Amino acid sequence: MEIVVKDLSVVYMPDTPYEKQALSHIDLRIESGCFAAIAGATGSGKSTLIQCMAGLIRPASGQVQVGDKIFHAGSKSGAALRKHVGIVFQYPEHQLFEETIAKDIAFGLKNRGITEPKLDREVHRMMDLVGLPGELSDRSPFHLSGGQMRRVAIAGILALKPDVLIMDEPTAGLDRQGKQELFRLLKDLHEKQGLTVILVTHDMNDVAKYADQVFVLSGGKLALSGTPAEVFEQYQIWQELSLELPQVSQLVAKINEQLDVPLPYSIFTLEELEQSLAKRFVQREAPT
């Protein structure tokens, strides 16, 4: 489902000495079925932006449109958006509260008015999807490991069958294996089920690896946007944004300092870099 953000501004605690402009005049468009990344330093407005998209923070001005549903300053509530957008907050395991894992996953479905036996079937399907063994369903979620708790929370969101899935730093606090598994799940959801995925992160390596579209925020404004290659190309701006380029792009930038004809920034893996360097070497050796 397509998301269009038009001239969006958000102000926290208006008319008090603590007033803060969190977002100012953001315009962006995330295409349907796209894997988008929203990047930016701490306090750049990433979280505010995604919460607007999810219908949880009311815009001060401007609007967010998800599919044909519009949310603006005068809207009654963001509930229309919430039906289509699933949002997984940072450390989602902190919002678990039910006695059993199955009940927690079913919580959102119950709020939507879904009853047994469909409920039970859906819960088990979701547990299977996120890779939780079915026999855990009657256990307390608080006895699980951190990574497993997170999967329970994610299953609870996916059960609502959102068209757009927003994930705020989903891998924070996970080990390498947990991180890889989570990204595999995310990629599956995106490719097999056609979900529009929005990933909030400050790890550019993940952006380079998975995203089709990148939006970089800085001080509540949209600083850069485009494909990862287009965005990483403007590496001079990156230093001002206090963000790090992906490791391979950093290497490409270093090599380009020595080259007359620069390497493209669409190189995101060491293998690709190796191949393009080899190609150049062959071209130089070959008599023209």
Next chain:
Amino acid sequence: MNGFIVGMYLPGDSFVHQLDPRAKLGFAFIFMFMVFFADRLLACAIFLAFVLVAIHIAKVPYRLFFTALKPIIFIILLSSLLHLWMTKGGEMILAFPGITIYEEGIRQAGIISIRLLLLVAIASLLTFTTSPVDLTDGMESLLSPLRKIGVPAHELALMMSIALRFIPTLWEETEKIRKAQMARGIDFEEGHILKRLKKHLPILIPLFISAFRRAEDLALAMEARCYRGSEGRTKWRQLHYTRRDLWLLLILILLGMVLLIFRH
């Protein structure tokens, strides 16, 4: 964080900000007592004028006091109405079938409204102009004579400062959990009051869990830094009375005289 939290500190360097927290605390305490002895409209009006001047000197926007007053407006209205209705005495002013309003009723309604207003205003002025650290330091210092009879002044002050410190944190946490559960389809604005209360369970449980986790982390961090209560503990920040604080004493005496002069 959305919305303004009552009792928030507003940094500033006005005369009121620079007063010693102990002096301010003591003043506010005695002032509140005196408000209850002000049983004449004129005395109440003088007290009100003083508070308005104090707010002006503190450079706190009046608007914020209205925010602070919001929760008790209902109480003010209710007690005023009751006085208008029930209190008899003096001349009859209005007579409807079923309700007769007397002069005394209007006076009592005015006095009770101003009293409640004064209480909230002076308490808000105290928290608006005194940082939480100053406030607890002042509290500890004022309570310390009671240590001799076994009152744990330092521990009480520490508890208070931890509580104050965690109000915004827990508030933020509440907002976060509320939004997360809203994203899972809860609508907090729908249904009658019992239903709405029940809907808050999905917020309260995670909030308690995280509060306990934070408490445990904090306790561990304090132990790791060898915290052992008030025993042998000295202070980096020392409080000092200045000449400014004498003004508060003077004002108290003046207000006390107002009370005496206008007594029944």
